[in-house]
Amino acid sequence: MSSAAAHSTQLAALRAEAASCRACHLWKDATQTVFGEGPAHAPIMLVGEQPGDKEDLAGKPFVGPAGQVLNRALEEAGLDRDKVYVTNAVKHFKFVPRGKIRLHQKPNTPEIKACRPWYERELASIKPALVVAMGATAAQSVFGKMTPIGKNRGRLIDLNEAGAERKVLVTVHPSYLLRLPDEDAKAREYANFVKDLKLAASFLHKLKAA
Numbered sequence: 001m002s003s004a005a006a007h008s009t010q011l012a013a014l015r016a017e018a019a020s021c022r023a024c025h026l027w028k029d030a031t032q033t034v035f036g037e038g039p040a041h042a043p044i045m046l047v048g049e050q051p052g053d054k055e056d057l058a059g060k061p062f063v064g065p066a067g068q069v070l071n072r073a074l075e076e077a078g079l080d081r082d083k084v085y086v087t088n089a090v091k092h093f094k095f096v097p098r099g100k101i102r103l104h105q106k107p108n109t110p111e112i113k114a115c116r117p118w119y120e121r122e123l124a125s126i127k128p129a130l131v132v133a134m135g136a137t138a139a140q141s142v143f144g145k146m147t148p149i150g151k152n153r154g155r156l157i158d159l160n161e162a163g164a165e166r167k168v169l170v171t172v173h174p175s176y177l178l179r180l181p182d183e184d185a186k187a188r189e190y191a192n193f194v195k196d197l198k199l200a201a202s203f204l205h206k207l208k209a210a
Contacts, residue, residue: 036087
């Protein structure tokens with residue numbers, strides 16, 4: 001079996017195992033576990049917060065409105081979504097019902113910690129050179145502690161874990177851009193988001209040239 005095939009098999013086994021995860025209470029109300037997707041040995045891993053309503057129903061990460069923003073930003077930054085691995089810090093949708101609407105709720109620290117072993121196992125299987133943490137929940141999962149976005153954004157941070165050296169890029173979550181009420185602020189923050197992703201693209205180009 002080739003290395004790529006072995007990684008694909010490993011990820012498939014992880015996905016199947018995660019489908020029955022009961023590490024925290026969030027599985028009780030969610031439709032299903034939403035595991036990561038992408039190439040088995042992608043050089044870049046994008047980590048978001050948690051699945052939203054659309055993702056919970058589809059069983060796939062970033063297929064809703066935030067996913068559309070992400071896809072557009074990746075394209076503008078020169079990154080092919082099909083060549084990066086996309087996942088979330090928390091694999092079940094956390095929400096409160098309001099009539100027919102399910103309102104997104106931010107995962108808390110115990111929920112993030114309960115789900116972190118899945119992220120760690122994805123990371124160990126894929127072995128990306130760069131992890132892009134999108135939002136505070138993702139950054140907390142990636143670094144294993146509360147990590148402010150503003151102080152750490154826009155630069156490549158060394159992350160040495162278990163003998164593996166990799167870089168981390170911290171940025172906002174695309175859903176943050178959707179929540180901005182002012183169109184000027186939305187355009188400005190979207191441009192900053194694309195700028196961050198261009199750093200990831202530049203890193204990838206240098207990696208290929210090395």
